Amino acid sequence: MGKTILILGGGTAGTAAANVLADVLPPGFQLAVVDRSPDHLFLASLPLLIVGRRRRQHITRRLSALESRGLQFIHGEVEGLDLDSRTVLTRHGPLPFHALIIALGMERTPLLAGQREWAFNPFDLGEAEQLHARLSRFQGGRIVLFVSSLPFTGAVAPYEIMLLLHSFFLQRGLRSQVELCLLTPEQRLFSFAPPRVSAQAAELLSSSGIILKTATSVRRVTKGGSLVLADGKELAADLIIGLPHHHLPAALESSCLAGPEGWLKADPHTLETSCEDVYALGDVAGLTTSAGDWLPKVGFFAHYQAEVVARNLALKLSGQKPRFKFQGGAAGAAMLTGLRRGSFVSISAYSRPPAATLSKPNPFAFLLKTIFEKYWLSSWF
Numbered sequence: 001m002g003k004t005i006l007i008l009g010g011g012t013a014g015t016a017a018a019n020v021l022a023d024v025l026p027p028g029f030q031l032a033v034v035d036r037s038p039d040h041l042f043l044a045s046l047p048l049l050i051v052g053r054r055r056r057q058h059i060t061r062r063l064s065a066l067e068s069r070g071l072q073f074i075h076g077e078v079e080g081l082d083l084d085s086r087t088v089l090t091r092h093g094p095l096p097f098h099a100l101i102i103a104l105g106m107e108r109t110p111l112l113a114g115q116r117e118w119a120f121n122p123f124d125l126g127e128a129e130q131l132h133a134r135l136s137r138f139q140g141g142r143i144v145l146f147v148s149s150l151p152f153t154g155a156v157a158p159y160e161i162m163l164l165l166h167s168f169f170l171q172r173g174l175r176s177q178v179e180l181c182l183l184t185p186e187q188r189l190f191s192f193a194p195p196r197v198s199a200q201a202a203e204l205l206s207s208s209g210i211i212l213k214t215a216t217s218v219r220r221v222t223k224g225g226s227l228v229l230a231d232g233k234e235l236a237a238d239l240i241i242g243l244p245h246h247h248l249p250a251a252l253e254s255s256c257l258a259g260p261e262g263w264l265k266a267d268p269h270t271l272e273t274s275c276e277d278v279y280a281l282g283d284v285a286g287l288t289t290s291a292g293d294w295l296p297k298v299g300f301f302a303h304y305q306a307e308v309v310a311r312n313l314a315l316k317l318s319g320q321k322p323r324f325k326f327q328g329g330a331a332g333a334a335m336l337t338g339l340r341r342g343s344f345v346s347i348s349a350y351s352r353p354p355a356a357t358l359s360k361p362n363p364f365a366f367l368l369k370t371i372f373e374k375y376w377l378s379s380w381f
């Protein structure tokens with residue numbers, strides 16, 4: 001048996017790394033992916049599922065399908081790392097590795113009092129489906145979406161959900177009966193980006209009649225359907241959507257790779273950790289912009305990082321010098337601004353100062369995002 005390259009997590013970063021490595025890994029090595037879920041979920045499509053434009057089967061794929069690429073899929077829970085013995089601890093026993101790619105993402109837990117009971121979690125597939133069912137019956141009233149803590153995955157996700165809800169109720173002829181309100185502890189939207197981009201995003205929301213309250217934290221959700229804010233005020237709502245708290249997966253909490261703020265420390269360009277041939281990428285990595293803010297936790301960064309790590313590792317294992325670098329930049333990503341339009345987003349997080357742009361809403365950005373979804377789900381599986 002060859003030496004094993006182990007990939008923890010079959011989400012965005014893990015799937016991309018597995019596919020690239022399957023093509024470029026030199027002989028004498030074997031590849032395995034471990035995930036607690038039997039399915040890969042394309043998270044970026046959850047907002048479309050919430051407004052009824054996607055169903056579960058459109059945005060999930062069996063991770064066992066990766067085995068057609070000549071690798072092994074292990075369905076199991078990762079419980080810890082033993083870096084001294086180069087072993088991953090799982091519920092089914094220890095898994096030794098030669099090189100390790102940690103792509104476990106962020107754990108997402110509704111933590112506020114009353115949140116699990118009285119608010120929908122739009123980042124959970126089952127709850128997103130329930131939310132869609134509830135929205136389909138909704139005839140009017142106030143809908144509040146709140147961000148419970150920072151950072152959260154999918155930099156555009158809460159704004160996108162609100163803009164899609166605006167379109168959804170317009171189409172149903174109910175928009176004038178529905179008040180949409182977004183509460184976030186962010187001082188400004190896209191806080192990693194120049195203030196001009198934040199103002200543009202805020203303008204997009206306000207021109208759709210969405211009430212935006214920044215620098216606003218929620219303390220708890222009541223049974224009666226109210227939000228109690230940090231300043232003690234109460235806001236009544238007819239439907240509450242609450243982003244969960246994001247934190248490091250429990251399996252990694254006691255790892256020496258974890259930084260003081262809870263994410264894994266890794267080189268900003270190679271994603272290698274302090275332990276040789278152990279990489280941390282995607283949402284689990286605690287990278288920062290050149291201004292010291294968290295690098296936005298987004299799929300297109302997870303994807304690029306996976307390409308860098310997979311190609312460098314293959315070079316290294318075949319005795320060559322790794323030469324690829326993650327540059328903290330991405331162009332061509334998109335935020336949906338309605339059921340037919342989107343805005344292109346570009347980010348250059350490592351440039352000094354960090355740069356970002358947001359285009360005017362247009363049909364091409366919508367098209368690009370939906371084409372990318374199809375490309376991802378058909379070419380990787």
Ligand SMILES: Cc1cc2nc3c(=O)[nH]c(=O)nc-3n(C[C@H](O)[C@H](O)[C@H](O)COP(=O)(O)OP(=O)(O)OC[C@H]3O[C@@H](n4cnc5c(N)ncnc54)[C@H](O)[C@@H]3O)c2cc1C
Pocket residue numbers: 008009010011012013014034035036037040041043044045046047076077078079103104105106122123153154155156157249251281282283284297298299300301302333334335
């Ligand atoms: C609603 C929403 C919309 C988004 N929209 C966009 C967008 O438009 N554009 C964009 O670029 N990004 C978007 N994102 C963000 C993007 O999806 C994430 O940044 C990306 O998925 C991170 O990839 P990852 O591989 O690090 O983590 P994930 O994709 O979350 O994968 C982690 C994997 O690890 C597994 N796992 C976790 N813990 C364990 C364990 N202990 N044992 C075994 N398996 C485990 C999970 O089951 C999962 O499969 C969005 C996110 C959300 C939630």
